[in-house]
Amino acid sequence: MFGKKKTKPQIDQEQLELIQNAQRRVKQKKRLYIHFVIFLIGAIFLILANTVLGIGKDFQIMGIDWFVFAIFAWLFLFVYHVFNVFVTNKFMGKDWEKKQLDTLVAKQQERIDQMKERFIKEETLKAQSQAYSQAQAVAEVKKTEITIIAAAGENDAIGKDNKLIWHLKDDLIRFKELTSGHHLIMGRKTFESFPKPLPNRTHIVITNQENYDVPEGVLTANSLEAAIALCKDDPQPFIIGGGEIYRQGMQFADKIELTRVHESFEADTFFPKIDPTIWVEANNVLHEKNEDHEYAFSFLTYVKR
Structure with a gap:
């Protein structure tokens, strides 16, 4: 009652299959021997x-006496039984079926792998072709001058809660003068911060949203490269934000028109650092603080080295 609990020996699947196969062979041979005994008794009886x-x-x-034919017919069946036990079942039994099945499965898997490989190659070539087309389009645009235009505080702050932190009259006038008649590339949030599209400019909104609803005349793209490709007829498209679009745009831009507001601000969106090894300051115009401008600021122009 309180003795140790007996544990059953564990048999793995391979051992179990071997045991079952051996048991099946024993039963086959046993039936053959019984058949042989019955055949002998039957032949003697006939x-x-x-x-x-x-x-x-x-x-x-x-x-020839009829019983001879009967015995030979039975003998034929017995020989067939012997052949089935020692030849067919031995060499074409479950193991043979399993090997054949494994072979067919392996061939099918090989075909599937080949189809996958062809599919991957086709998709890779397709992606490379699309990338090449976009690269060509960007290269065509690079014949023009892609300009980043922004206003940032001393700590590179550019906005908070999708709104400007300051209102500088001359900066807005300069923005209008520089961008009028050109393409404006922007992120979705930047576009949504506008009450309406800016006049006399073509807006390109970068968004991953399918069927993003925009007013008539506004274009959409799913990447900055695609947006730049839409500007191939514009001699000077502008990238106008927000923060992530500015960061991506640094590698494509030829010029930066930056309004540097001489104050640090609390913000949630920032302009990327300007690397002096890549960009050189070409112009710097200071505007002092006055009754129309709450902060002093400078119009800075950077060109790529």
Whole structure:
């Protein structure tokens, strides 16, 4: 009652299959031996039935007693049974079926792998072709001058809660003068911060949203590269924000028109650092603080080295 609990020996799947196969072979041979004994008894009975009991004594087939044909027919069935046990089941049994199935599965898997490989190659070539087309489009635009235009505080702050932190009259006038008649590339949030599209400018909104609803005349793109490709006929498209679009745009831009507001601000969006090894300051115009401008600021122009 309180003895140790007996544990059953664990048999793995391979051992179990070997045991089951051995048991199946034993049963096959056992049935064969029983068949052999029955065949011997049956053959003796047929002989006695004909010779001793006289059953069908006068019945012959092609001059041969009928029981001889019966014994040979039975012998044929017995030989077939022997062949089935020692040849067919041994060499074409479950193991043979499993090997054939494994072979077919392997061939099918090979075909699937080949199809996958072809599909991957086709998709890779397609992606490379699209990338090449976009690169060509960007290269065409690079013949023009891509300009980043922004206003940032001393700590590179550019906005908070999707709004400007300051209102500088001359900065807005300069923005209008520089961008009028050109393409403006911007992120979705920047576009949504406008009450309405700015006049006399083509807006390109970068968004991953499918079927993003925009007013008539406003274009959409799913990447900065795609947006730049839409500006191939513009000699000077402008990238106008927000922070992430500015960061991505640094590698494509030829010029930066920056209004540097001489004050630090609390913000949630920032302009990327300008690397002096890549950009050189070409112009600097200071505007002092006055009644129309709450902060002093400078108009800075950077060009790529």
